[in-house]
Amino acid sequence: MCGINGILGTEGAAALEGVERMNARLVHRGPDEGGAVARGACALGMRRLSILDLASGAQPMTSACGRFTIVYNGECYDTDELRAELEAEGARFRTTTDTEVVLELWARRGRRALDVLNGMFAFAVHDARADSVTFVRDPVGIKPLFLWRGPGGKLAFSSELASLLEHTEIPRRIDRRSLATLLVDRSIPDPHTLFEGVEQLPPGHMATWGGG
Numbered sequence: 191m192c193g194i195n196g197i198l199g200t201e202g203a204a205a206l207e208g209v210e211r212m213n214a215r216l217v218h219r220g221p222d223e224g225g226a227v228a229r230g231a232c233a234l235g236m237r238r239l240s241i242l243d244l245a246s247g248a249q250p251m252t253s254a255c256g257r258f259t260i261v262y263n264g265e266c267y268d269t270d271e272l273r274a275e276l277e278a279e280g281a282r283f284r285t286t287t288d289t290e291v292v293l294e295l296w297a298r299r300g301r302r303a304l305d306v307l308n309g310m311f312a313f314a315v316h317d318a319r320a321d322s323v324t325f326v327r328d329p330v331g332i333k334p335l336f337l338w339r340g341p342g343g344k345l346a347f348s349s350e351l352a353s354l355l356e357h358t359e360i361p362r363r364i365d366r367r368s369l370a371t372l373l374v375d376r377s378i379p380d381p382h383t384l385f386e387g388v389e390q391l392p393p394g395h396m397a398t399w400g401g402g
Contacts, residue, residue: 264311322400331393343402
């Protein structure tokens, strides 16, 4: 199942500590291993349920060129075909995970990777050159991705609300309109959530954070 999270716009140990707390709340999604890394003003974390390539494939994962770092929750259905296509272009893979295939595809094609990516997924890619992070969610919205936008260009994201709320700067205030919608319709439509300031990236959408 896996889970991803991150804190953007905060540098240093505080961001990494926050990501580790968020990781701890995602162990049930990824009991096999976890990791966290700082990239400039961005800290990314992930808890992994190992299905493909049990021996390697740890995340966050950085591309061979060193420019891109990904945290990925999902399954790419066309992994073998895409891997063969990328190898024909000269790519050399270190693992047999679909994560590395998605990462290499993004490193080579950028947003055009989404034209051929078939699967269920939610992922975030940090671009070291642009100091930006791009978020992507699958067209059906099978994999969740919650976002909080804070003051001064800060942003936090996670696969679950419970782990997102481990970030100490997020106020835990109920959104009354969302609560009313939940009581009437028994669900809250994207991008809204039960908490003020927290939204879910809608299915089939992409968002980019950069420079605050």
